[in-house]
């Protein structure tokens with residue numbers, strides 16, 4: 001029943017090329033798509049603008065998915081290297097962010113698959129938690145300009161609380177919820193990234209919210 | 224209680240969630256119909272409130288900040304990848320394009336082959352193998368009947384197309400210098416094929432033009448086979 005929505009048939013329109021105006025003025029004012037086309041022609045500057053514009057989003061997406069900053073940084077680098085490798089073949093058939101998060105989603109899936117192949121005696125929970133990571137510092141998780149350490153720590157708790165709650169979601173629900181609520185992708189974009197109908201995306205968000213609710217309530221009382 | 228009884232249709236959970244999101248996110252459109260439902264339905268109102276609470280709690284989690292090291296690492300790695308790709312890909316991409324062009328020319332010939340067959344009539348198209356074509360009575364200077372020659376040309380074109388695809392499919396592996404050299408020959412021969420083909424297009428019944436196309440394609444197939452089998456891979 002829960003996954004019944006997966007079978008909803010939705011006719012997807014054939015991808016059509018988006019009209020991309022060549023950018024004008026300084027590169028930082030160009031649209032993502034125009035920058036990507038320019039990068040495809042070999043412009044390192046255009047690529048650098050894209051990296052600066054989207055690295056934070058990709059980092060936070062991968063972080064919410066794998067919950068380890070170091071691995072999230074490595075995956076973020078992989079995502080942007082994939083842009084280099086595929087740059088010349090890029091066709092603006094969708095919004096650039098859709099393209100970017102499709103790559104990111106594939107890279108995260110591979111990471112999950114790698115984890116599943118790990119031998120059982122390798123404790124998954126110790127791997128998930130950063131306790132074994134000596135360089136881990138909760139204060140890295142919040143803006144460093146905040147003078148009030150206590151307040152910063154509390155905000156760190158919220159981040160951990162949310163991560164803890166997300167951990168209880170099945171992979172596809174977690175991914176859908178993160179793309180929607182943390183990366184601000186529209187339902188249509190998520191549908192394209194994950195290649196499932198919009199209706200399925202909505203029902204996943206509903207189920208994810210339902211599953212998260214008790215955890216989030218618990219932490220809300222605590223904080 | 225009376226109010227609750229009046230409500231026949233509650234909005235779906237999905238609709239409630241979208242509403243909660245729009246309330247939560249600045250600038251979201253507010254559904255008036257839903258708003259008036261929530262004014263009279265405590266059940267849905269409670270659900271929307273709970274949803275909003277979870278959403279706002281999730282949204283309150285701070286984001287990770289990017290540190291300059293990560294950006295530097297990404298840009299550095301991209302530079303390395305870029306130059307590696309340039310070094311490796313230049314001859315490869317060229318060879319790949321050549322193979323594609325050859326495949327394209329062969330495909331065009333196949334289309335022409337259909338024209339041949341239509342021209343010859345369906346009974347003639349039973350000549351399907353080169354072996355059988357050899358046995359067709361010799362009526363031309365090239366040792367075949369024009370029909371058999373055309374048929375053989377169509378077949379060798381198909382062969383070139385298959386071989387081109389096979390060679391193209393191996394482009395991820397490292398080519399030998401011999402393979403690259405042979406590919407240059409293939410590339411220059413494409414021009415000969417194109418010229419012969421346009422001659423044939425101008426005069427589809429020309430046995431001589433057909434013969435030139437046939438002979439050149441045969442050489443092309445031979446080269447591609449060498450590249451595929453012996454010359455390493457592209």
Ligand SMILES: [Zn+2]
Nearest residue numbers: 233234264267
């Ligand atoms: Zn209701």
